[in-house]
Amino acid sequence: MADKTYDTIIIGAGGAGLTAAIYTARSLLSTLIFEKASPGGQISTTDIVENYPGFPKGVTGGEISSFMEEQAKHCGAEFVYDEVLSVKKEKGSFLVASSERSYKSLSLILACGSSPRKLNVPGEKEFSGKGVSYCATCDGPLYKNKQIAIVGGGDSAIQETLYLTRFAERVTVIHRRDKLRASILLQKRAFSNPKISFLWDSVVTAVEGSKVMERLKVKNVKTGSESFVRSDGLFVFIGHDPETSFLKGFVDMDEAGYVIVNDKFETSQAGVFACGEVRHGATKQLVACSGEGCIAALASEKYLDEQNPRGGMK
Ligand code: NAP
Numbered sequence: 001m002a003d004k005t006y007d008t009i010i011i012g013a014g015g016a017g018l019t020a021a022i023y024t025a026r027s028l029l030s031t032l033i034f035e036k037a038s039p040g041g042q043i044s045t046t047d048i049v050e051n052y053p054g055f056p057k058g059v060t061g062g063e064i065s066s067f068m069e070e071q072a073k074h075c076g077a078e079f080v081y082d083e084v085l086s087v088k089k090e091k092g093s094f095l096v097a098s099s100e101r102s103y104k105s106l107s108l109i110l111a112c113g114s115s116p117r118k119l120n121v122p123g124e125k126e127f128s129g130k131g132v133s134y135c136a137t138c139d140g141p142l143y144k145n146k147q148i149a150i151v152g153g154g155d156s157a158i159q160e161t162l163y164l165t166r167f168a169e170r171v172t173v174i175h176r177r178d179k180l181r182a183s184i185l186l187q188k189r190a191f192s193n194p195k196i197s198f199l200w201d202s203v204v205t206a207v208e209g210s211k212v213m214e215r216l217k218v219k220n221v222k223t224g225s226e227s228f229v230r231s232d233g234l235f236v237f238i239g240h241d242p243e244t245s246f247l248k249g250f251v252d253m254d255e256a257g258y259v260i261v262n263d264k265f266e267t268s269q270a271g272v273f274a275c276g277e278v279r280h281g282a283t284k285q286l287v288a289c290s291g292e293g294c295i296a297a298l299a300s301e302k303y304l305d306e307q308n309p310r311g312g313m314k
Pocket of ligand 1 (some may be wrong): 157
């Protein structure tokens with residue numbers, strides 16, 4: 001049962017949520033932040049972040065995640081490491097329920113991000129954890145001197161492909177078109193790496209093996225021809241889906257399930273703000289997610305002050 005009423009509950013401790021927590025807690029708003037996996041969200045499983053200002057040589061995803069978590073705690077934010085199952089408004093406050101208990105707040109910041117999209121092909125689920133992975137930093141070291149395949153052509157796929165060449169003997173990028181979506185810098189690095197080869201205009205149609213994954217069934221989308229690619233591992237980086245199933249009917253969302261906000265990061269529900277990857281139209285860059293977390297935190301502070309002015313000096 002909820003006893004204490006927090007000023008703000010933040011759902012999701014990625015770059016957006018942790019920045020929001022630093023701002024609200026530092027403004028002396030009682031702040032509770034939920035995280036169901038590891039703080040830092042997707043950043044925590046990223047090898048190296050090279051485009052976050054202040055780190056001229058880059059910073060590992062693990063490091064920057066724990067720096068942000070430590071900073072939020074230092075500012076006074078409380079953490080709950082559990083999944084939020086439902087959210088509702090009751091008698092002027094918000095009730096946020098996890099499997100264990102409910103928590104109450106006067107405002108909410110949705111920073112729940114997104115999760116890796118699946119291929120949805122036969123064998124993918126069966127061999128998940130037995131060859132199929134969605135996290136290079138978690139599972140890459142298991143593939144020392146092995147053959148692996150990557151699906152995707154965006155920044156995530158190419159950045160993680162480059163990382164995986166540290167371990168694997170050979171990395172094959174399977175992409176459904178004949179051009180990458182990734183930034184030119186990453187493309188250049190990948191094209192000049194002798195361990196990386198490309199299978200263009202191709203999609204994986206099945207993952208096969210016995211106890212562990214052994215091969216991929218691949219179809220050329222232009223010719224329709226099918227072939228097998230021997231591979232010890234498959235890493236899938238084909239984008240993300242928003243983590244918003246528990247928010248259905250609570251705030252307005254777009255067709256894909258991303259939360260719609262106005263230019264003040266307000267959702268359709270008064271007192272509820274959304275920022276970072278879960279927001280419709282987000283740029284999905286760590287620095288932008290952090291900036292959005294700051295704006296959402298300031299907007300929630302303004303909302304709380306309008307409801308119940310705290311007075312005092314700023
Ligand atoms: P993304 O940019 O949406 O790229 C997804 C890739 O997967 C695309 O190449 C897409 O092909 C392919 N794809 C999608 N669905 C597929 C399917 N069912 N089967 C096969 N291939 C499929 O996703 P992301 O790479 O995860 O990046 C997300 C955002 O984060 C982007 O804005 C990106 O810039 C950002 N990001 C930035 C960095 C960085 O700055 N270093 C690192 C990682 C991510 P098509 O190209 O044909 O659509």
